[in-house]
Amino acid sequence: MFLSQLFQLFISDNLWHPALQFGALLLLPALGGVISERSGVTNIAMEGMMLTGAFFSAIIVLSTQSVIIAVLAAILTGGIMALVHAFFSIQFKANQIVSGVAINIAALGLTGFLLPLFTNGNGVPALPRPLTLPALYIPGLSQIPFVGSVFLQQNVIFYVAIIILLAMQYLLFHTNIGLRIRSVGEHPQAADTAGINVRLVRYCCVVTSGLLSGLAGAFLALGVAQIFNPDITEGAGFIALAAMIFGKWKPWGTALACLIFGLGEALQNRLSLLPLTGIGIIDTPLHESSLVAMVPYLLTILALVGLVGRATAPAADGIPYEPGGE
Amino acid sequence: MAVPTLERPADHQELPAPGFGERARQFALRVTPSLSAILVGILMMTLIGSLLIMFTAPGALGISDRFYITSSAYSLLLAGAFGGPVNIADTLDKMAPLVLAGFSVAIAFRAGLFNIGAGGQIAIGGTLGVIVGIKFASAPAWVLAPGVLLAGLVGGAIWGGIVGILKAWRGAHEVVTTIMLNFVAYYLSAYLIECTNDCLPGIGSIRVASQPKTMQMGPGAALPLLSHLINQIHPGTFADEGSYLANVGLFIALAGVVVYWFIMKRTTLGYEIRAVGQSQKAARYAGINVRRNITVTMTIAGAFAGVAGAVIVMGPDLLQAINDTTFKTDTTGFDAISVSLLGLNGPIGVLLAGGLFAALTQGAGLMQADSGRLASNAVAALPSSYSVHVELIQFAFQALVLFVIAGQIIPQFRTSIVRLLGALWAGVRSGMARLPPLMLWSLALVDVVAAGAFVGYVVVSLISLQSVVPLDAPVGAIYSVDIDPLFTLLLLFYVAGILILLLTIGMWFIGRRLKQGSSPPLLVEAFPTAETLAATVTQTPLSSEPEAVGDDPSGSMS
């Protein structure tokens, strides 16, 4: 019974639509991670930036009644947190992982502290339709069975993410800016002596990763979940990290990884009675839904472990740069 | 290059002979970084936290009102932590698992690994402990309690070991694997708890019928309260012994201190762990099996955390039963990271940092509960539902500790001072690159004075709280608080803090001016402990000098 239900699920768009949606949700911070680490700065704070982005987007959409302003605010907060991370990593040459952990904890604490204050202790209510990010229905094409409903009825941010994916691939590998970014990430001293401003490049890339993570947070709160609660990210930022590693720091590879992990999330979602978002499709008893909840995380570990050969990050990734020559 | 012969080997960097001065200096150098770290952490936390409270207090309030709210919040923080014997007992209760988890993170740091998975290891250890505690509920205390602890140790060790194996043999980055395993652990624990009779082969169910909560463990699994033990020796000391939550877990934590110290200082394993953490290349050269070392380190780290988990479930807070979200909401695992960093990964440091953090968490609880009520007594415009949530402490303290440690702000600040003074000194006695012991002692003295001042502040605050309560008084007595002296002290604290901050920034700028490239090794030698931490944490070569011509170590001169 259960197995045949499972099989039905796998060939229905009920699974693949959220798979792509979650995939896009993961893709944004993952691409942020790619550009940050390509310039040589490890950024594990995407989780925290997503969380604050989600939080501020929800709060601000409620107070300004404008989705656009809320999304912009989320992007901005992501950028600011990334700026802090960049500041400590680049100016103070702090250990980038500890700095990232600090941001994540700061995000948790900050949102936990501000949430009751801004909502008078009540939490954020389920957001009404006009205050959410809409899905786009492409006329005509979206009626095609399966393909149409999976690919062409997605949220507007999904398409934004695809555009960003294409843009990043082009930027990194076909432009002079991308050449400089990659050189800074591989051998910052060589880039420095070639006259490139290593610091500026790194700042820009880290802040960009923050902007993308903030946008992802807005997508999460206003598009996917349409609510905010303190657990909303549930490790998505770290799964995005794993996707970046799995994709060997290349945009297309990362996108593929995000799709796979998105599938895992969708599976967990559709199988459980305690959904992150959406409705359970298959009835599962309480304890098994806990089992099912593990799926995305186990999948991520398997992906990391099962990599053929070790994935190599950009050579100078995570190493603070000491200018001043010899 | 031609190989010359010379009459005697010359070495132009002459260092003074050893002696008492040198040994004293080494001691000062070891102690002062820890003090500075703790001081600066507290300072930043107080400043930023209080600024946050001031700005986010709702309603149209004036500055002095906001200040009042802030100082009442902080007075509750202090009262909650140290205000009376009950509070101190609670602090000690919270301290035990934090210290143990702190060692879990610390030992991993020593090997150059980030154990962000302490939370998951606690969960597995605690859950396994509960299972043992329920299944053997009828066993006597001297069998059951060690049994539960052992189960915790084993559970945590396995969970940590998995991370070690994945890292050592597959190169899987431990930051991601530990966090993933955390989630797996929470859900695994939830699964085991939620299971009804037919889903756990061989073990049966451990849950209560109507809720996702376990049955109680056997009475032998409860950690005896210290108040109870003291009452056995001196009957009547504590009137209501159940309300003093300090328990035997504290002794277990102290045992952990000894174990950690012993491993790191006295065994070849500790030597090898630290070597791997500082330089994997040198470790390999030394014949150390790096893979095995990483696995063993993570296993021990997991074991520490697992024992912490067992202590949590055996403690008085949970009444020896857990539910399916207990570990998910428990923050000990994350707190342990700050504890370990603030304690500079050392045995005493982690103990003190754990104590400090426990005090703050304990105090924050009272702050959340009563800050609204207390402040709205005096400030009419404040809604009585207002409260300062504990997350403020989590945010303010943790993030700032981490930033301060990670940014090596303290060592950089101190290095700046050393450079500045060295430059002045070198100007006076040209050619000398060294700072005489006198100046280093002065710096140490400044640290000691600042630490003393802070302790004094706390003591005076407590006295002015008029909350020195007789041991057998009932619990509610700490609320008769006189706020005004605290107000003044807080103000002084602000002023001092801002001055020190400005000084820090100024020193930092001056230091950067003087820097202009890598510094000669001798000046950087001034604070080896902090640098050693930096090497452990940053995993970069200690010396910032790139390999210059022919690996010349003076780097700058070639």
Next chain:
Amino acid sequence: MQELTEVQQPGVNESPLAVEMRHVHKAWPGVVANADVNLEVRQGEIHALVGENGAGKTTLMNILYGLIKPTSGEIAIDGRPAHITGPRDAIRLGIGMVHQHFMLIPPLTVAENIVLGYEPGGVFSRYQGQEARNRIAALIKQYGLHVDSDAITGQLSVGQQQRVEILKVLYRGARILIMDEPTGVLTPQETDELFVVLRGLVAQGKTIIFITHKLREVLALSDRVTVLRRGRVVGNLITRETSQEEIARLMVGREVLLRVDKAPAKPGELLLRVEHITADSERGLAALRGVSFEVRAGEILGIAGVEGNGQSELVEVITGLRRATGGKVQLGDQDITNLSAQQVRRAGMAHIPEDRRGSGLVLGYSIDNNMILGRQRWALFSIKGILLRLKQIVGWAVRLIREFDIRAPGSSTLVKALSGGNQQKIIVARELSSEPKVLVASQPTRGVDIGAIEFIHRRLVAQRDAGVAILLVSAELDEIRSLSDRIAVMYEGRIVGIEPPEVSEERLGLLMAGASPQQADAES
């Protein structure tokens, strides 16, 4: 001993000054790198900047190239005062620098590396690969430096990479080229080829400053020489009017003998035997293709060769740090092939690694802890290999500090605070005092000051005389020739010849470049 020797005949080479550095002073707190340095380089000349490690040569050139700001002093380029705040300023003034450790990015192509920072189209355009290729082709044609624009830089040979570096500099329009120790990784023949290239550049109007500590090259290539010692200019010479001895004397400040005193070797029993060893490098390519030799008690076998021909891998295989894919290593009568580093050490081998700061020491440890590195589980230092004997460890370290004259305040001083010479002495002390049967010493005096070099050499000879078999690997030919009793030359993973120590440099150079012994016979 610090007189300024100025030998300049008026009328010789009256071209205008390309580079003038006046009263340049660079000091950090307590340390003076350059003191009142004056440098004059004429247009179209090849000017050598000479000095020992630590003399201040690279610092001076880094100041010229804008990587470091001087404490005081002025620079004039082509007669006009110049204010150089960074590499971009220097590049604009026509100065280019080829660093000793190449500033190339391995995964990028040659073309990408050359145009980096000055890409056709500017920062905000797409990458114009064809345009880049065209420009580079024009340069190649003009200067005769052949490289493949589309090759991946990391896969090129060292000589080719150097050519890319030079092209990089020429692409940016350099008229004044600074070359920092360019020949450290080249064979004598490749060095000659480089010289041809440099002379060609000069013929096209370039000016070249090159930093070196190799006197032979100074005489072969340069027009004039400036000698630095301890941050000061101690000599300004015209090359054809001076000699190696005079330059050496100025560099060091005293009479310099060119050999180590040692008695003839008395080889005893066979202690180290290496047979047909094959092994792979990091990248999976074959690094050793069948190496065989023997070393007896009481002799020093020197391995000569340009770095990168398998010497590092050979040392790693012998000392148990790398797997051999074939062949056998025997220490005494024990087969130690592919045993772990620990086991090899216990069998009686000591190893002075070429990477002092990376492998040989744990910089954050004290002297005590470094003295037992590698032997921490031996009975002398631990109980059953588990508990450390702290008292014994400290006592051991104190004894060795005294015996090897290591300058440090105490045995608990952190090793990172010591000078390179003292650090190396710690390693030497540790390895020699373990009473080994075989000692493998890899680049034992690299980057070490003279006093320590001499000390270490004396100790090595003393060990030899005490019956230890020593395998010496060094990139410094002089060191090999003065210490070895026999010299083996490695080329592309094989031993191509074993020569007596009196062998000529020429012959050695030929063997190092891959000539077979017969060819070398024919040539010399």
